[in-house]
Amino acid sequence: GAVVSQHPSWVICKSGTSVKIECRSLDFQATTMFWYRQFPKQSLMLMATSNEGSKATYEQGVEKDKFLINHASLTLSTLTVTSAHPEDSSFYICSARGRDGFLGTQYFGPGTRLTVL
Amino acid sequence: DQQVKQNSPSLSVQEGRISILNCDYTNSMFDYFLWYKKYPAEGPTFLISISSIKDKNEDGRFTVFLNKSAKHLSLHIVPSQPGDSAVYFCAASVTGTASKLTFGTGTRLQVTL
Numbered sequence: 001g002a003v004v005s006q007h008p009s010w011v012i013c014k015s016g017t018s019v020k021i022e023c024r025s026l027d028f029q030a031t032t033m034f035w036y037r038q039f040p041k042q043s044l045m046l047m048a049t050s051n052e053g054s055k056a057t058y059e060q061g062v063e064k065d066k067f068l069i070n071h072a073s074l075t076l077s078t079l080t081v082t083s084a085h086p087e088d089s090s091f092y093i094c095s096a097r098g099r100d101g102f103l104g105t106q107y108f109g110p111g112t113r114l115t116v117l
Numbered sequence: 118d119q120q121v122k123q124n125s126p127s128l129s130v131q132e133g134r135i136s137i138l139n140c141d142y143t144n145s146m147f148d149y150f151l152w153y154k155k156y157p158a159e160g161p162t163f164l165i166s167i168s169s170i171k172d173k174n175e176d177g178r179f180t181v182f183l184n185k186s187a188k189h190l191s192l193h194i195v196p197s198q199p200g201d202s203a204v205y206f207c208a209a210s211v212t213g214t215a216s217k218l219t220f221g222t223g224t225r226l227q228v229t230l
Binding site: 002004006034042043044045046049091093094095096106107108109110112113 | 151153158159160161162163166206217218219220221222223
């Protein structure tokens with residue numbers, strides 16, 4: 001149980017284009033999903049928290065207009081990197097917390113490697 | 118400001134022996150702690166957690182110890198197996214803050230034959 005998928009697993013795009021990453025909870029309903037990014041040899045940094053049906057809450061320093069998050073259903077959240085630039089290249093990971101799960105336990109997707117040329 | 122720290126970037130342990138991974142935190146508001154295991158290019162996998170009302174939690178080969186006064190937690194893996202080789206992250210959260218996790222910088226564990 002508690003499986004989270006992400007799509008795509010990797011993506012290469014040109015500078016200036018937008019990229020959408022999907023995060024799905026496959027066997028449970030996720031009231032809250034989180035988006036992280038990880039640079040090489042660094043820790044996971046929380047970007048934003050999204051609750052189903054409401055606006056995402058962004059961490060300090062994360063541009064809301066650049067990283068658009070939509071949590072339209074209890075099993076799907078999307079992260080759109082708009083007008084991507086090479087410095088946005090990173091490993092993006094989502095996690096989900098279920099309605100019945102222990103409050104602190106998040107289950108992570110496999111991640112999406114974004115490379116912006 | 119790194120609120121959760123893992124001061125050992127790497128650790129090498131022989132198969133069958135005990136692996137001890139350490140984590141320190143500075144925020145006294147943290148009341149729930151988790152350990153995750155991560156392979157390259159994959160998302161973290163939840164291993165074990167502990168609430169601040171406990172000082173020990175055990176699950177199979179994995180045991181987490183919490184010392185609140187020292188703001189220190191550790192993960193013990195006994196016996197260590199080659200498949201345990203991965204990066205281990207500790208994470209902390211404050212109940213009631215939408216369970217936002219603050220991660221440490223990770224410790225790479227290598228279990229040798």
